[in-house]
Every structure is written in structure tokens, then in C-alpha cells.
Amino acid sequence: MTKGAFQVSREIFENEIWSDIVKFRIFFYILGKAVFSQEGIDQAGIHLERGQYLRSLRNLQSDLSYKEGRGNAVKKPPLETLRRKIKSLEKEGRITTKSTEYGTLFTVVNYAKYQGFDHYKKQSMGQQWDGNETAVGQRWDNNKNGNNAKNDNKDINTLRSKLKFETHHMKLAELLFKKIKENNPSAREPNLESWANTFRLMMERPKEKRSGKDIQDIILWSQSHHFWYKNVLSADKLRKQFDRLQLEMKDETNKPLKVINGGRFEVPADEQFENLF
Secondary structure, X not given: OOOOOOOOOHHXXXXXXXXXXXXXXXXHHHHHHOEOOOOOEEEOOEEXXXXXXXXXHHHHHHHOOEEEOOOOEEEOOOHHHHHHHHHHHHHOOOEEEEEEOOEEEEEEOOHHHHOOOHHHXXXXXHHHHHOOOOOOXXXXXXXXXXXXXXXXXXXXXXXXXXXXXXXXXXXXXXXXXXXXXXXXXXXOOOOHHXXXXXXXXXXXXXXXXXXXXXXXXXXXXXXXOOOHHHOOOOHHHHHHOHHHHHHHHHHOOOOOEEEEOOEEEEOOHHHOOOOOO
């Protein structure tokens, strides 16, 4: 069994990948299994460079299996889901892939930059997590075969429960995107699961405890406001600006504004709200 450890910046908790459980597990599994040694290793007749990992999708599917329910039934993520999430990781610039006769060759982008503690400087971490460098800033213990530390996934059930959202969380995510789409028909569909989880956190975290109705009202008001409809384009942005939005909404309660094709006109407040709660 491979021994070792790695460190991760706390910035990850604010990054969208934390809210996407499948993508999170895929990326960190590949990261943890990638070759560490500078010289690389030979596997199945292929020379793997530092930061690379060779694995078939079906084996990866088994690697990412988890237990669920009282009977601890073992479940696997669907192959199509794995393909979609891997494609998403590629688009985000976190990994690249190459098909081989022995499986998929995964390469962690900028893997060499993640080694050591210099990359934990606060000024750079936020930029790296949000950009294509995908900073994780980990330090691995080298070993004889050049592999990294193994992720034993002992706490996967705990992780799943932390990221669980329900129907009303997803409805809020869908409502926000619907309103954004009305203002900008060319808006691309976001990761609605991530948005739903953001709304779950807003409603469940002790320091926030927002009600579903309050969040709904802020969504509808902000997307009908001449300034905020251009600035609240994600669940994270709404969460960050929630207190300010709520204060401004109270100031303008008697004159809510709705945006149509770049213009605006007054509408009765009760026409803005949908009965989700």
C-alpha cells in the first residue's frame, strides 16, 4: 500500500469543484494517483511522465464506487457521467486526456507547480483555483515506484452528505438561471448542481440561515433590477452580495424594476414572485 500525504489550500471550499461531488472525486483521485517522480515510470509499455496517470474508464468507475443506504449497497457512478465530468475538467484546464490501448492517459495540468509550499501564498491561491492553473499546492512523499499517496475514500459517505441538496435547492438554481436567460438569451447553462448546493449552504449554515422564500425574492428582485441583473450572474455572487441586495430591495420595495430588452418599467411587486415556498 502506498504511503504519503498531501496538503490542499482552503480556497478549495470556495471553489465550484467542491460542490460537484463526482468531479471533485475524479480530479482528486487522478491527482492523488499521478506519478510523482521526476524521471517518471514505465507502465504497460508506456512511459508515464510526472503528473500522469493511466487508467481505463471502467477501472476508474470501480475506483470511485461508494456505499449508500442502510445496507451499504455498493454503487458506481455511470460511465456517461464520468465522461461528462472528465470533459468538464478538461475545459476548465485542470487535466488533459489521451486515449491509449491500455486506457486513458490523464495528465494533471501544471502538476510540477503544485509541489512545495510556495504556492500557498494567499494572493495567488484564489487566482489559481479560479483560473486554469487549478492550484492545489500539495506536497507528496516520494516512494519506490514513483506513485503518489492513495486516496482511501474512507469518508465518502460523510462527503456525500455534506454536498447533498434537495428539490427546492435545485428549483432555486433553475429559477436564477431562468431569469438570467430571460435577460440574456445567449447565457450558457451553468452547473446547476453546484448552484443548488450553494443555496443549500445558504439555508443550512448557522451563520447564514437564509429562508428559501428570502432567496427566491432576492433572485427575482435582482434579476429585475437595472444594475444587479448585470452583476448577479451566479449563485455564488448572489450569496456574496445577499445582505446588500436585501437592504437595497427593502429600499425599493414600492418601486420594483423589471428589465426587458435592456429597458425597464415598473410592475406591481406581487407579480414578480413565484410560489416555490
